[in-house]
Amino acid sequence: MNLITPPEHPFAQFVRILGKGKRGARNMTREEAREAMGMLLDGEVEDTQLGAFLMLLRHKEENAEELAGFTEAFRQRNPAPSIAVDLDWPSYAGKKRHLPWYLLAAKALADSGIRILMHGGGAHTAGRLYTEQLLDLLDIPLCQDWNQVEAALRERQLAFIPLGAWAPQLQRMIDLRNTLGLRSPIHSLARILNPLGARCGLQSIFHPGYQAEHRDASGLLGDHAMVIKGEGGEIEVNPDTACHLYGTTDGQAWDEEWPALSALRHVKPETLDASQLAAVWRGECEDGYGQLAVRATMALALRGLGMAREQAFVEADRLWAARKVSS
Known part of the structure; x- marks a missing residue:
């Protein structure tokens, strides 16, 4: 019998970064945060991954690099309309x-x-x-x-x-x-x-x-x-x-x-x-x-x-x- 290991979902890496335990978990880099949010915005994640990611991030508490990366991902997909505002x-x-x-x-x-x-x-x-x-x-x-x-x-x-x-x-x-x-x-x-x-x-x-x-x-x-x-x-x-x-x-x-x-x-x-x-x-x-x-x-x-x-x-x-x- 030829057993084939199913491939890992591309978004799993970001859940792992945040949830790998007290010693293994870490902050995402700005680039990782940008990529992760991009996948979320593009609908490329499972609902279970979305819930896990949001709650792990909430538990860890997001930092400035992550917030900047998330924002960049959003702005890349939603460029600001040309409307003047103060x-x-x-x-x-x-x-x-x-x-x-x-x-x-x-x-x-x-x-x-x-x-x-x-x-x-x-x-x-x-x-x-x-x-x-x-x-x-x-x-x-x-x-x-x-x-x-x-x-x-x-x-x-x-x-x-x-x-x-x-x-x-x-x-x-x-x-x-x-x-x-x-x-x-x-x-x-x-x-x-x-x-x-x-x-x-x-x-x-x-x-x-x-x-x-x-x-x-x-x-x-x-x-x-x-x-x-x-x-x-x-x-x-x-x-x-x-x-x-x-x-x-x-x-x-x-x-x-x-x-x-x-x-x-x-x-x-x-x-x-x-x-x-x-x-x-x-x-x-x-x-x-x-x-x-x-x-x-x-x-x-x-x-x-x-x-x-x-x-x-x-x-x-x-x-x-x-x-x-x-x-």
């Missing part, structure tokens, strides 16, 4: 402790002419409030393709596009969250992609230690980016605590520490009433925590566009006062 604003976490005040910051900045692309991966965790759920309330354009994004940016300077509309392969991986029981590294990767090549990519990474890795990955890619540990995982400065900025400009890393804006911590609301956002926008009521969060988040975005910290806060106050409250 800020790339990923929104993938959802909020559960405070309202998503960052949305008012983005609206006020857009009213001043700053072009902002927001994107997100859907409401995947119960008990959280997501950007996608509030677009109608706050009159933020929902777009389903790049042509709609271009029109929204031209007319409103602000557009939101779901991840599934421009990266369905990645959305499928994110949707495995409830099958695998954990978020996968794709939640982190989506924040770094900057699909339109914005002047500055804002990123919020909640888990300690990941902020510097994301900043360094953007640096390897030659992108201008700023990373924070945003409130709840969204790009929103918590005014009750100090905020560390991890930046990269022209390949050079920089750090900046912003002190808390409030001497005392605000009481967390018992429930999240989204209508409060619209009321504060229209000037019908005030919210001490929310308005400080909006101010600091606007300043953060302006800092990412090159303003010094002090100037950014002054400009944030001016732009908030000049917002179009009817919109």
Whole structure:
């Protein structure tokens, strides 16, 4: 009898790199990460390999080289459309402790002419409030393709596009969250992609230690980016605590520490009433925590566009006062 050993699947090597035990496992090189993500994006892996790869990577924790390689694989297959945008604003976490005040910051900045692309991966965790759920309330354009994004940016300077509309392969991986029981590294990767090549990519990474890795990955890619540990995982400065900025400009890393804006911590609301956002926008009521969060988040975005910290806060106050409250 002639027994033939079945050939190993080409993707098996990448599962082995990550899962070969405490002594045998290692980080992937940038080139290996690029090849592995390329196979994932091209649908050249089995579902069992996909799940194993994502969970092993989550357990190991992805590093800057891997993030850069993953991003390069995506960009090779999805070249950025020629649409001018100032800020790339990923929104993938959802909020559960405070309202998503960052949305008012983005609206006020857009009213001043700053072009902002927001994107997100859907409401995947119960008990959280997501950007996608509030677009109608706050009159933020929902777009389903790049042509709609271009029109929204031209007319409103602000557009939101779901991840599934421009990266369905990645959305499928994110949707495995409830099958695998954990978020996968794709939640982190989506924040770094900057699909339109914005002047500055804002990123919020909640888990300690990941902020510097994301900043360094953007640096390897030659992108201008700023990373924070945003409130709840969204790009929103918590005014009750100090905020560390991890930046990269022209390949050079920089750090900046912003002190808390409030001497005392605000009481967390018992429930999240989204209508409060619209009321504060229209000037019908005030919210001490929310308005400080909006101010600091606007300043953060302006800092990412090159303003010094002090100037950014002054400009944030001016732009908030000049917002179009009817919109």
